[in-house]
Amino acid sequence: MDAMYKAVRGTQDVLPADSGKWQYMEQTALSVAQDFGYREIRTPVFEQTALFQRSVGETTDVVQKEMYTFLDKGERSITLRPEGTAGAARAALEHGLLAGALPVKASYVTSCYRYEKPQAGRLREFHQFGVECFGAAAPQADAEIITLAATILESLGVTGVQLHINSIGCPECRAQYHAALKEYFTAHKESLCGTCLDRLERNPMRILDCKSPECAAVAAGAPVMLDYLCDDCAAHFEEVKACLTDAGLSFEVDPRIVRGLDYYTRTVFEFISDALGAQSTVCGGGRYDGLIEELGGAHVPSLGFGMGLERLLMVMEAKGVSFPETPVCEVYFASMGEAAARRCFTLTTKLRQGGVAAECDTVGRSLKAQMKYADKIGARYTLVVGDDELASGTARLKDMATGETEDVTLDDGLYSVLYNKSLDRQLAGMTDLLGEELGGLDGLSGLSL
Ligand code: ATP
Ligand code: MG
Numbered sequence: 001m002d003a004m005y006k007a008v009r010g011t012q013d014v015l016p017a018d019s020g021k022w023q024y025m026e027q028t029a030l031s032v033a034q035d036f037g038y039r040e041i042r043t044p045v046f047e048q049t050a051l052f053q054r055s056v057g058e059t060t061d062v063v064q065k066e067m068y069t070f071l072d073k074g075e076r077s078i079t080l081r082p083e084g085t086a087g088a089a090r091a092a093l094e095h096g097l098l099a100g101a102l103p104v105k106a107s108y109v110t111s112c113y114r115y116e117k118p119q120a121g122r123l124r125e126f127h128q129f130g131v132e133c134f135g136a137a138a139p140q141a142d143a144e145i146i147t148l149a150a151t152i153l154e155s156l157g158v159t160g161v162q163l164h165i166n167s168i169g170c171p172e173c174r175a176q177y178h179a180a181l182k183e184y185f186t187a188h189k190e191s192l193c194g195t196c197l198d199r200l201e202r203n204p205m206r207i208l209d210c211k212s213p214e215c216a217a218v219a220a221g222a223p224v225m226l227d228y229l230c231d232d233c234a235a236h237f238e239e240v241k242a243c244l245t246d247a248g249l250s251f252e253v254d255p256r257i258v259r260g261l262d263y264y265t266r267t268v269f270e271f272i273s274d275a276l277g278a279q280s281t282v283c284g285g286g287r288y289d290g291l292i293e294e295l296g297g298a299h300v301p302s303l304g305f306g307m308g309l310e311r312l313l314m315v316m317e318a319k320g321v322s323f324p325e326t327p328v329c330e331v332y333f334a335s336m337g338e339a340a341a342r343r344c345f346t347l348t349t350k351l352r353q354g355g356v357a358a359e360c361d362t363v364g365r366s367l368k369a370q371m372k373y374a375d376k377i378g379a380r381y382t383l384v385v386g387d388d389e390l391a392s393g394t395a396r397l398k399d400m401a402t403g404e405t406e407d408v409t410l411d412d413g414l415y416s417v418l419y420n421k422s423l424d425r426q427l428a429g430m431t432d433l434l435g436e437e438l439g440g441l442d443g444l445s446g447l448s449l
Helices: 016-035 049-056 061-066 085-094 139-155 171-187 194-202 204-209 213-219 231-246 309-318 338-353 367-376 387-392 412-444
Strands: 046-048 069-071 077-080 104-113 125-134 161-167 265-273 281-287 302-308 331-335 358-360 381-385 394-399 405-409
Touching: 016 104, 016 125, 016 139, 016 309, 046 049, 046 085, 049 061, 049 077, 049 085, 085 104, 085 125, 085 302, 125 139, 125 309, 139 161, 139 231, 139 265, 139 281, 139 302, 161 231, 171 194, 171 204, 194 204, 204 213, 231 265, 265 302, 281 309, 302 309, 331 338, 331 367, 338 358, 338 381, 338 387, 338 412, 367 381, 381 387, 381 412, 387 394, 405 412
Parallel strands: 331 358, 331 381
Antiparallel strands: 046 077, 069 077, 104 125, 125 302, 161 265, 265 281, 281 302, 381 394, 394 405
């Protein structure tokens, strides 16, 4: 039967069978970021439209054609966030965080909304893991967030991702570059798409970001920003590269990276995967030294990145990365008869209170159907309880993987048996992991401090 309602075009559900993968990605990213000094920030899903127009930039694709903007019942113009930086910056300003000790470091997992053409790796509702670091001007800060993104990808076992970096200078040196770009693109006007003709007037650098093959071909021969950097911007970029090299990160300087949002200055970067086809950027970010002033604050040099979680998951699946086992049912109580069903419910509740994942029948199924269900949900152990077991106070615990059985008592003894089994398993898992970690430590000896 066809479902009467379907998810809106460009949106996607995460079903219970897959949510463990999302939790793993999100928790890994948040916890690595925490090691780098970032703590989570949560901001509203919608903001005043003006905030995004001001920060993302009037001439960007995002503001011009991709925003979900509507009037609320109070006639206020509201926009669903297309990205995470503006809201985080707004919150940091509003709550006076930037007047305190700097840098302020914030991380988030957030949904974003852009009216784009849905395709593989491009959705209208998508999710980002992101970080923002407010009030850090030194090149070490640029290297720090790039290293953070690299460490997250590495911790998740992602391979085949290449780091591309560029500098797009500051407003001063960019003015000269804009003039050069304008001259170049004006000479190639006839090959540009309609949107880019408009960009030529308003913001010629955006043409470098155009996805149309004709524009990309013209852009390939365009002057590059790196040749126009002022001394300060050039020195900053050199230092960022030196820090990345010291940190053992390999990268490619890619003058075509300009990023799609207007607030960037100096360092911009992308992590590009070889497994994604056209939508290959897993993570993009950079420095935005002018944004906080633009939003009415002081001069607070800042930077951040956004990592697309749908794309990250696609890369991990394409690369066959293994995800940790999602917690399964430890023990399933199969019951025969009303009295046994009630006893099983009590036992299940007690075990759950003690932190053991237990299940019992809530459907009123036959014993055979209950056992089938236990198998389907991957229960590690099953226990069948009927009148005989109730009378004797003991039952047979069956290991579903090996078929081995042992008799257990239907009281606190059952809890210790199951608890010890799960402890043994965790210990074995930790020993394996420790073995790997110790092996991994060899890699560290290459790090000379
Ligand atoms: P793209 O090159 O794909 O248009 P972008 O420059 O618009 O990306 P950012 O605004 O920097 O992207 O967002 C950071 C990351 O969020 C991207 O690198 C990508 O992984 C992800 N992302 C951006 N737009 C989408 C989308 N529509 N659907 C899914 N993921 C997206
Ligand atoms: Mg985009």
